[in-house]
Amino acid sequence: MTELPQDSVGLVTPETAHFDDPLPLACGRTLPAYDLVYETYGTLNAERTNAILICHALSGHHHAAGYHSLDERKPGWWDAHIGPGKSIDTDRFFVVSVNNLGGCHGSTGPNTPNPETGEPWGPDFPMMTVLDWVHSQARLADRLGIERFAAVVGGSLGGMQVLQWTLSYPERIAHAAVIAATPKLSAQNIAFNEVARQAIRSDPDFHDGHYAEHGTLPRRGLKLARMVGHITYLSEDAMGSKFGRDLRSEDFNFGYDVEFQVESYLRYQGDTFSTSFDANTYLLMTKALDYFDPAAARGGDLAAALAPASCPFLVVSFSSDWRFPPSRSKELANALIRAGKPVSYVNIDSPHGHDAFLLPEPRYQAVFAAFMARVAHDQGLEDRR
Amino acid sequence: MTELPQDSVGLVTPETAHFDDPLPLACGRTLPAYDLVYETYGTLNAERTNAILICHALSGHHHAAGYHSLDERKPGWWDAHIGPGKSIDTDRFFVVSVNNLGGCHGSTGPNTPNPETGEPWGPDFPMMTVLDWVHSQARLADRLGIERFAAVVGGSLGGMQVLQWTLSYPERIAHAAVIAATPKLSAQNIAFNEVARQAIRSDPDFHDGHYAEHGTLPRRGLKLARMVGHITYLSEDAMGSKFGRDLRSEDFNFGYDVEFQVESYLRYQGDTFSTSFDANTYLLMTKALDYFDPAAARGGDLAAALAPASCPFLVVSFSSDWRFPPSRSKELANALIRAGKPVSYVNIDSPHGHDAFLLPEPRYQAVFAAFMARVAHDQGLEDRR
Numbered sequence: 001m002t003e004l005p006q007d008s009v010g011l012v013t014p015e016t017a018h019f020d021d022p023l024p025l026a027c028g029r030t031l032p033a034y035d036l037v038y039e040t041y042g043t044l045n046a047e048r049t050n051a052i053l054i055c056h057a058l059s060g061h062h063h064a065a066g067y068h069s070l071d072e073r074k075p076g077w078w079d080a081h082i083g084p085g086k087s088i089d090t091d092r093f094f095v096v097s098v099n100n101l102g103g104c105h106g107s108t109g110p111n112t113p114n115p116e117t118g119e120p121w122g123p124d125f126p127m128m129t130v131l132d133w134v135h136s137q138a139r140l141a142d143r144l145g146i147e148r149f150a151a152v153v154g155g156s157l158g159g160m161q162v163l164q165w166t167l168s169y170p171e172r173i174a175h176a177a178v179i180a181a182t183p184k185l186s187a188q189n190i191a192f193n194e195v196a197r198q199a200i201r202s203d204p205d206f207h208d209g210h211y212a213e214h215g216t217l218p219r220r221g222l223k224l225a226r227m228v229g230h231i232t233y234l235s236e237d238a239m240g241s242k243f244g245r246d247l248r249s250e251d252f253n254f255g256y257d258v259e260f261q262v263e264s265y266l267r268y269q270g271d272t273f274s275t276s277f278d279a280n281t282y283l284l285m286t287k288a289l290d291y292f293d294p295a296a297a298r299g300g301d302l303a304a305a306l307a308p309a310s311c312p313f314l315v316v317s318f319s320s321d322w323r324f325p326p327s328r329s330k331e332l333a334n335a336l337i338r339a340g341k342p343v344s345y346v347n348i349d350s351p352h353g354h355d356a357f358l359l360p361e362p363r364y365q366a367v368f369a370a371f372m373a374r375v376a377h378d379q380g381l382e383d384r385r
Numbered sequence: 386m387t388e389l390p391q392d393s394v395g396l397v398t399p400e401t402a403h404f405d406d407p408l409p410l411a412c413g414r415t416l417p418a419y420d421l422v423y424e425t426y427g428t429l430n431a432e433r434t435n436a437i438l439i440c441h442a443l444s445g446h447h448h449a450a451g452y453h454s455l456d457e458r459k460p461g462w463w464d465a466h467i468g469p470g471k472s473i474d475t476d477r478f479f480v481v482s483v484n485n486l487g488g489c490h491g492s493t494g495p496n497t498p499n500p501e502t503g504e505p506w507g508p509d510f511p512m513m514t515v516l517d518w519v520h521s522q523a524r525l526a527d528r529l530g531i532e533r534f535a536a537v538v539g540g541s542l543g544g545m546q547v548l549q550w551t552l553s554y555p556e557r558i559a560h561a562a563v564i565a566a567t568p569k570l571s572a573q574n575i576a577f578n579e580v581a582r583q584a585i586r587s588d589p590d591f592h593d594g595h596y597a598e599h600g601t602l603p604r605r606g607l608k609l610a611r612m613v614g615h616i617t618y619l620s621e622d623a624m625g626s627k628f629g630r631d632l633r634s635e636d637f638n639f640g641y642d643v644e645f646q647v648e649s650y651l652r653y654q655g656d657t658f659s660t661s662f663d664a665n666t667y668l669l670m671t672k673a674l675d676y677f678d679p680a681a682a683r684g685g686d687l688a689a690a691l692a693p694a695s696c697p698f699l700v701v702s703f704s705s706d707w708r709f710p711p712s713r714s715k716e717l718a719n720a721l722i723r724a725g726k727p728v729s730y731v732n733i734d735s736p737h738g739h740d741a742f743l744l745p746e747p748r749y750q751a752v753f754a755a756f757m758a759r760v761a762h763d764q765g766l767e768d769r770r
Binding site: 026 | 411412413511512569570571572573575576577579580582583584586587588589605608609612613615616619621624625627628629630637639640641644645647648651652655668672675676678681
């Protein structure tokens with residue numbers, strides 16, 4: 001690439017914030033010290049009223065928009081929605097995107113050194129929860145001088161963090177956008193996560209998580225985990241129209257080489273992921289998903305659990321999402337209504353399944369942009385374009 | 386057990402038919418000689434007009450009804466529907482249930498000796514298709530003196546065999562019951578099969594299918610394959626009402642031991658299966674599913690492909706089946722209507738997902754029994770009860 005797109009935030013460089021104050025975790029352990037890697041796009045205004053926090057999903061990271069170099073093949077994972085003139089308009093907003101603790105893209109996690117041993121944490125890294133992430137994100141906000149986010153925004157597991165923000169720090173979040181998420185995983189969601197975990201943990205190269213010491217990588221397990229994941233991210237229709245029963249060659253080979261295009265796609269996705277993502281991180285991310293259930297402490301009464309929330313919500317689901325289907329977003333929207341909270345709920349007609357939250361569907365963009373315009377208005381931000 | 390249930394076919398003993406006439410296969414190879422293991426229930430009448438063929442599904446076998454011994458914990462897999470006074474009434478019908486070629490329950494397959502080497506076939510066993518099974522079943526019918534089946538009946542992959550019977554041997558099948566099946570797999574169906582295959586084939590104990598020579602079993606892979614399978618056999622609602630988010634212990638353990646009941650269930654199902662089923666058989670069964678697509682030879686025109694069929698059809702689907710959802714059965718029913726064939730289609734309201742075809746749902750039983758009563762009537766069978 002010789003020139004970046006006009007509506008890109010352009011070249012970005014991740015930053016690292018080091019924290020020496022111990023972080024008590026939901027699992028009962030304490031993280032003695034930690035780094036958070038993050039990116040920012042746009043400029044924090046003098047009043048510090050235009051900050052947006054982006055929360056990432058299972059395999060996400062801090063690189064949500066722009067490019068790390070001109071050689072980068074693809075921009076950040078949410079580039080469709082973050083940039084000058086985009087839904088999250090960086091001419092207006094100051095965007096903070098952080099790699100969660102336990103991640104594998106620079107923030108403290110299983111593949112970073114345990115200060116007590118000097119060796120990578122590996123499987124000894126403490127189990128993380130959505131609550132822990134929100135606390136660590138609040139500390140990053142302190143560090144950046146952001147007392148209150150104009151909005152906290154995220155899809156999937158990112159949406160769960162948004163929801164937790166409204167409960168843990170209601171005074172520090174002015175608007176919440178919970179996209180393609182669920183107030184808790186279903187038994188089927190947990191079941192798919194468990195298959196992924198068993199695939200990784202039963203890989204002989206996993207060595208109980210100590211693969212780094214053994215000089216191995218549980219590639220087979222991570223590949224399978226990602227293949228299963230991909231099936232749940234795409235709708236049956238999207239997979240059908242993308243691949244159908246198309247053959248890779250002209251005829252059946254009556255063997256176990258790739259016969260159908262969909263097999264080729266899944267194997268490729270799995271192979272790529274298996275060498276680029278940390279297995280211990282994948283495991284703990286799936287557990288964080290399983291654990292999330294803010295209503296549990298209130299006997300399953302979600303409306304009661306939402307009592308602390310005080311900001312306006314946008315809740316978005318996608319018609320063909322079967323991982324976190326519209327019914328789960330409706331459950332949240334209805335509980336917010338019962339709790340007397342201001343909420344807009346939109347179900348976007350899309351064939352792209354759960355992955356739709358990442359894509360530039362026009363109606364989704366219109367809804368998202370309108371919500372962010374309201375955020376700007378409520379925060380008294382001038383249009384600086 | 387000291388006494389068998391009144392409506393059971395009672396104690397049954399499998400029989401073996403040996404065939405010396407080579408069987409040409411769809412893959413281009415020829416099976417030189419083979420055994421078929423089967424069970425029969427009821428009595429073939431003098432006119433030989435009361436024979437019913439049962440076709441089994443992915444992990445099924447010939448033991449469809451009754452007990453092999455008084456110690457057997459559970460009866461055959463379709464005992465809910467086969468027996469005196471049941472839908473397939475053994476007081477009226479003579480029922481033949483066969484273990485398919487390539488299976489692992491006695492019929493010639495990967496775990497039986499290759500006559501050329503004296504060693505188990507293993508991965509050298511030829512790839513099987515639904516068409517091959519139907520041809521082998523027709524030869525068994527010859528052997529048993531059955532010129533024409535009063536009905537051929539099956540669920541899931543078994544339903545595909547029924548459909549193939551109506552096309553390959555229209556003159557030998559008087560009625561067809563295609564239950565919880567599909568005229569072809571979707572890309573998502575193939576994708577789930579591919580995950581199962583990759584799980585098995587990437588298990589280091591698989592040894593390219595030669596695990597018997599290595600004295601190993603690809604337990605990890607088969608376990609994962611079965612876990613994925615189980616998720617697709619149950620509806621999301623059934624899994625939810627069966628397990629919800631119930632914990633195994635009182636609180637989270639924040640580790641990778643079982644936390645949720647659904648994890649415990651899946652691990653148990655996977656473990657049991659991983660030592661009781663042959664991995665090479667599992668692989669070839671999933672490929673037979675993938676390959677099945679009778680409309681392909683007619684450019685995807687299912688109605689045109691159905692032209693040879695001449696018998697009345699019963700097509701049954703289940704409302705919560707998301708493996709082969711009602712829309713796939715409707716596709717078949719509509720194609721039969723377009724082709725001018727007699728068809729009754731029923732969608733049974735059931736929360737049990739794909740597994741519903743195995744269960745004694747009252748409305749399903751009523752529909753199935755009514756169809757079989759019609760079969761008896763059409764065949765001029767007296768009620769001998």
